[in-house]
Amino acid sequence: MKSVERQIIEAVSRIAQCDEWVNLRLGIGDDTAVYVPSIGEDLLLTTDQVVEGTHFEREIHPAHALGYKTIARAVSDIAAMGGNSLCCLLSLCLPDWTRPDWLRHYLRGLSVAIGRFNIPLVGGDVARGEKFNATLSAVGSVSQTAALTRHNAEPGDRLYVSGLLGGSALGLKILREGGSSRRVAVRRHLYPEPRLALGRFLRNEVSASAAIDLSDGLSSDVIKLALASSVAIEIDVRSIPCYRGCSVDEAIVGGEEYELLFTVPAKVKVPGAFDHVPLTKIGTIKTGSGVKLRTENGLITLQDRGFHHFESQ
Incomplete structure (x- = not known):
């Protein structure tokens, strides 16, 4: 019989959407993913969290929306740099109240955002804890030295x-x-x-x-x-x-x-x-x-x- 952890990992794998991504040599299922960078690109690396009681109130925030927002928050950082989204990794800390039906809706929202923003899920981790926490690490790309930053505004702009x-x-x-x-x-x-x-x-x-x-x-x-x-x-x-x-x-x-x-x-x-x-x-x-x-x-x-x-x- 499969463990609960294995069932969760398999459920996440089904919505990863990385099977046809040419730059991904190896996705979910090994110790790390293997990504082949394109020549002439800089990688954009960012991470963001969705924490129970800080970023959402489970009494009013639907699971589907939280899944979507887990992706969207990090993708917005890539947008600010003028980049393209490449892939992401997700670490989930699940408390006892996250029942299978809630998790199913959360993963559906995650899947919608993965497809909408073209950012395949290539790995991550899952653990049990007292409060829900989703940590999303996203990777984007931009042409070398071309990233938009916060540092170059000039007087007169x-x-x-x-x-x-x-x-x-x-x-x-x-x-x-x-x-x-x-x-x-x-x-x-x-x-x-x-x-x-x-x-x-x-x-x-x-x-x-x-x-x-x-x-x-x-x-x-x-x-x-x-x-x-x-x-x-x-x-x-x-x-x-x-x-x-x-x-x-x-x-x-x-x-x-x-x-x-x-x-x-x-x-x-x-x-x-x-x-x-x-x-x-x-x-x-x-x-x-x-x-x-x-x-x-x-x-x-x-x-x-x-x-x-x-x-x-």
Whole structure:
């Protein structure tokens, strides 16, 4: 009789989608996977976690959405670098409450994201623990030395953001209040869309100078970009694109957007949208340090009010 662990591994293997991947010499079933890199590419390596009680509340977050989001969170990092997704590895820590039916729905969501973002699952690990934890390590690629980073914004560049901000936080609020999971804002929270094609467009066609994905909120991530590039940033609050029903403050603070915040030289023309996703100029890069908001009452310093894991410590 097969052990529970073996049954779980076989269930994961069935949704891996790596059988026809030409660069994969060996996938799930051995001590490691074997990947053959292409000539002239840099590899992008990232990892992300989905932790019970930190990233989701099991009373309101469906298993299918958690599986999808496990992949999407890490893929968004690859998108911010202007890369292509290649493969991923998944480590699962499963508590007693993860019954077979719940796990089946989780793996279905995982499978949907694997196919949608073309990122085969090539290995991982499974263990038992007190709380659910999914650690997803993703591998992407980009042409050598061509990766978009946070470090190259220059004074005079323009600051843009994709999409509308605040929708994910609104969706979480609706879920907590018992609202329908069919609401558009709720689906935006449960099933984020990493901007892979947009990232490549920014790198190849727009010559963006820097980029970061919005996972912790605009107020936090724009400060990270300013610090990494050693520049100051000025944002016009009237230009921030807000999701319907959200205030500017909610758009600034809300996290888990997975939109792209990026800079381009002033002479570069940026289209108003890419693949039906609006691209909005919201600010300017300047010399100095820090981030300021231009309001009707003048300039004020932006405070980091995004999500921080160790805020209370």
